[in-house]
Amino acid sequence: MPLLHIENLSVSFETASGAFLAVDSVDFDVDAGERLAIVGESGSGKSVAMLAVMGLLPPTATVTADRLEFAGRDLRGLSPRARREVIGGDVAMIFQEPMSSLNPCFTVGFQIKEALAAHTDLDRKGRQERAVELMRQVGIPEPERRLTAFPHQLSGGMSQRVMIAMATACRPKLLIADEPTTALDVTIQAQILDLLVELQKDHDMALILITHDMGVVAETAQRVVVQYAGQQVERQDVFGLFEAPHHPYTAALLDALPDRASGNRLPAISGVVPGQGDRPQGCLFNPRCRFADETCRKVVPPRQPPELGEALCHYPLHREEKAA
Amino acid sequence: MFRFVLQRISLLIPTFIGVSIVAFAFIRLLPGDPILLLAGERGMTAERYAELQQVYGYDRPLLVQYGDYLWGILQGDLGTSIVTKRPVLSEFMTLFPATLELSFCAIVFAAALGIPAGVFAAVKRGSWFDQTIMGTALVGYSMPIFWWGLLLIILFSGILGWTPVSGRISLLYYFPQPTGFMLIDSLLSGQEGAFKSAVSHLILPAIVLGTIPLAVIARQTRSAMLEVLGEDYVRTARAKGLPPLRVVGLHALRNALIPVITVIGLQVGVLLAGAILTETIFSWPGVGKWMVDSVFKRDYPVVQGGLLLIAGLVMVVNLIVDLLYGLINPRIRHN
Ligand SMILES: Nc1ncnc2c1ncn2[C@@H]1O[C@H](COP(=O)(O)OP(=O)(O)OP(=O)(O)O)[C@@H](O)[C@H]1O
Ligand SMILES: [Mg+2]
Numbered sequence: 001m002p003l004l005h006i007e008n009l010s011v012s013f014e015t016a017s018g019a020f021l022a023v024d025s026v027d028f029d030v031d032a033g034e035r036l037a038i039v040g041e042s043g044s045g046k047s048v049a050m051l052a053v054m055g056l057l058p059p060t061a062t063v064t065a066d067r068l069e070f071a072g073r074d075l076r077g078l079s080p081r082a083r084r085e086v087i088g089g090d091v092a093m094i095f096q097e098p099m100s101s102l103n104p105c106f107t108v109g110f111q112i113k114e115a116l117a118a119h120t121d122l123d124r125k126g127r128q129e130r131a132v133e134l135m136r137q138v139g140i141p142e143p144e145r146r147l148t149a150f151p152h153q154l155s156g157g158m159s160q161r162v163m164i165a166m167a168t169a170c171r172p173k174l175l176i177a178d179e180p181t182t183a184l185d186v187t188i189q190a191q192i193l194d195l196l197v198e199l200q201k202d203h204d205m206a207l208i209l210i211t212h213d214m215g216v217v218a219e220t221a222q223r224v225v226v227q228y229a230g231q232q233v234e235r236q237d238v239f240g241l242f243e244a245p246h247h248p249y250t251a252a253l254l255d256a257l258p259d260r261a262s263g264n265r266l267p268a269i270s271g272v273v274p275g276q277g278d279r280p281q282g283c284l285f286n287p288r289c290r291f292a293d294e295t296c297r298k299v300v301p302p303r304q305p306p307e308l309g310e311a312l313c314h315y316p317l318h319r320e321e322k323a324a
Numbered sequence: 325m326f327r328f329v330l331q332r333i334s335l336l337i338p339t340f341i342g343v344s345i346v347a348f349a350f351i352r353l354l355p356g357d358p359i360l361l362l363a364g365e366r367g368m369t370a371e372r373y374a375e376l377q378q379v380y381g382y383d384r385p386l387l388v389q390y391g392d393y394l395w396g397i398l399q400g401d402l403g404t405s406i407v408t409k410r411p412v413l414s415e416f417m418t419l420f421p422a423t424l425e426l427s428f429c430a431i432v433f434a435a436a437l438g439i440p441a442g443v444f445a446a447v448k449r450g451s452w453f454d455q456t457i458m459g460t461a462l463v464g465y466s467m468p469i470f471w472w473g474l475l476l477i478i479l480f481s482g483i484l485g486w487t488p489v490s491g492r493i494s495l496l497y498y499f500p501q502p503t504g505f506m507l508i509d510s511l512l513s514g515q516e517g518a519f520k521s522a523v524s525h526l527i528l529p530a531i532v533l534g535t536i537p538l539a540v541i542a543r544q545t546r547s548a549m550l551e552v553l554g555e556d557y558v559r560t561a562r563a564k565g566l567p568p569l570r571v572v573g574l575h576a577l578r579n580a581l582i583p584v585i586t587v588i589g590l591q592v593g594v595l596l597a598g599a600i601l602t603e604t605i606f607s608w609p610g611v612g613k614w615m616v617d618s619v620f621k622r623d624y625p626v627v628q629g630g631l632l633l634i635a636g637l638v639m640v641v642n643l644i645v646d647l648l649y650g651l652i653n654p655r656i657r658h659n
Contacts, residue, residue: 054563056559056562056563080568081567084565084566084567085565086565087562087563087564087565088563088564088565088566089565092563092564093563095556095559095560097556100555100556100557101556101557101559101560102557102560103557103560103561103575103578103579104557104579104654104655105578105579105652105653105654106575106578114564114566115564115565118564118565118566119565150654150655152654152655163560166560166564167563
């Protein structure tokens with residue numbers, strides 16, 4: 001039984017100009033101790049899908065799914081109280097902007113211990129000890145002193161370490177990291193990623209890593225979901241994906257990888273992710289696809305078999321190699 | 325921190341001088357002569373008039389009078405009432421507890437109702453509750469105090485007979501007033517029914533005086549909460565699985581209170597201005613009513629001194645609010 005089992009999850013927002021489908025029937029299966037990456041450009045609905053799992057979307061969002069299960073329990077059937085026990089306890093999430101994700105009015109220690117108070121029966125002394133241990137675990141020097149610091153006294157990297165300490169405080173079975181390094185300096189990015197993978201391995205925790213950086217995917221993930229305009233356009237293990245991407249969008253993302261040696265960022269794919277008003281007919285990627293033909297512009301593409309990366313495409317790439 | 329306080333205090337000096345000039349000029353610009361008013365209906369001879377003018381020093385040039393007045397202030401002497409012959413400062417001190425008690429109860433009433441109303445309105449944004457609260461706040465904000473006070477008196481005192489019309493306590497009670505605060509003194513007196521009587525006298529004026537601050541606080545709380553509820557750290561608090569009451573009432577409200585407390589502090593000026601009217605309507609023996617009476621009697625020293633004291637008070641309170649702001653906002657405290 002997978003830890004997280006999601007089938008046909010859709011999220012639409014009520015907006016002034018009508019409903020907007022931000023997530024379009026996506027599926028996730030995450031096993032215990034597994035590292036899954038979700039990649040895609042800005043606006044492809046990565047955050048929204050995960051916020052739907054956490055139940056953190058605003059009331060303007062309508063969430064529908066055939067299945068939304070964690071450890072065999074249907075999350076939708078739970079009372080708000082029972083759901084809060086899962087959220088923050090068994091499933092934790094960290095965010096893109098660590099500096100604004102911590103409450104400026106409370107000390108770091110207060111915010112970590114508060115999570116412990118909500119989900120464990122540690123007493124005051126136990127919480128203090130555990131907080132120090134967590135701070136040490138995420139690599140913060142002088143943990144006792146730092147616990148009394150306010151968030152504005154910390155750098156971005158430190159804040160994200162605190163967020164990680166807070167998220168892992170109650171030993172979650174699944175950690176969702178939403179672009180945890182995007183807002184940080186390049187040198188710090190690698191440290192934070194290493195820390196996440198290390199914690200994931202040490203505690204045998206599942207990790208969902210949201211990113212738009214294929215480099216990050218290569219370094220951390222075991223399995224990859226590529227998302228475009230709310231749809232999952234390809235699902236593969238990481239080696240297969242880098243070796244033989246089947247969806248032209250995946251291939252384009254890989255082509256846009258910056259040359260690490262020279263540090264130059266290659267030109268990204270031209271065009272943008274379609275928004276509310278400009279969703280094309282047929283394949284959503286067709287206006288930006290090098291291979292698109294008349295069929296792609298008219299007909300909604302089929303889901304290919306697992307050998308072809310479950311690509312949502314009429315003409316998946318690298319088909320011949322797979323056949324051979 | 326110490327330097328900050330000194331800096332703020334030095335900024336107060338020009339304001340203070342400005343207020344002293346305004347206070348001095350205001351009462352002299354009004355037509356009417358204090359000495360003639362003292363004499364009353366009988367009038368007086370021209371010699372007697374000239375003599376009194378000299379006694380009070382009103383025959384000297386205005387600039388000299390002002391210099392004299394300023395010199396007195398610097399020595400802590402605010403002059404003596406020409407009507408009661410008592411020092412202005414000691415009159416103020418006797419009457420001020422009544423005003424303080426009324427203002428304090430008014431602001432407590434306003435905050436106790438306004439903050440929760442603003443929070444609920446923000447959480448239930450766009451609901452009928454929100455719209456009702458904000459509509460009411462708009463009405464309350466533009467309510468003429470005089471009219472509102474009379475309306476409440478007619479309803480609760482006149483028609484329903486629930487509350488007395490004027491004063492701080494029923495004449496049936498008499499006891500020493502060590503603190504000057506009727507609520508406390510009536511409790512200390514141990515006399516049966518005294519506290520209840522004090523409360524029933526206080527309740528209408530406090531509501532009248534608190535109405536505008538209530539509206540302001542409710543609106544400010546709502547807008548501050550709306551802003552804060554969209555912040556990332558509120559999402560983090562939810563992601564931790566905290567109950568909604570804690571997310572809203574602690575994580576969000578703690579941040580929203582920063583601007584709200586500032587606004588409450590700024591209401592002190594509004595409150596004292598409102599107290600003048602409210603005390604007059606309810607015959608509340610505080611400094612507001614005292615000032616109005618003195619203006620009618622052209623009691624120059626009282627009007628000058630009283631205005632100066634009230635203005636000084638507002639400035640000090642604003643200073644305290646500024647310091648408090650640093651205390652409740654960690655980002656400022658540590659810079
Ligand atoms: N509260 C909301 N109301 C309306 N639309 C929303 C809301 N939140 C997100 N969206 C829309 O949903 C789409 C997907 O957003 P999402 O934040 O999931 O993208 P993302 O893939 O995480 O992008 P990024 O890399 O920028 O984080 C976007 O077009 C966004 O404008
Ligand atoms: Mg996102």
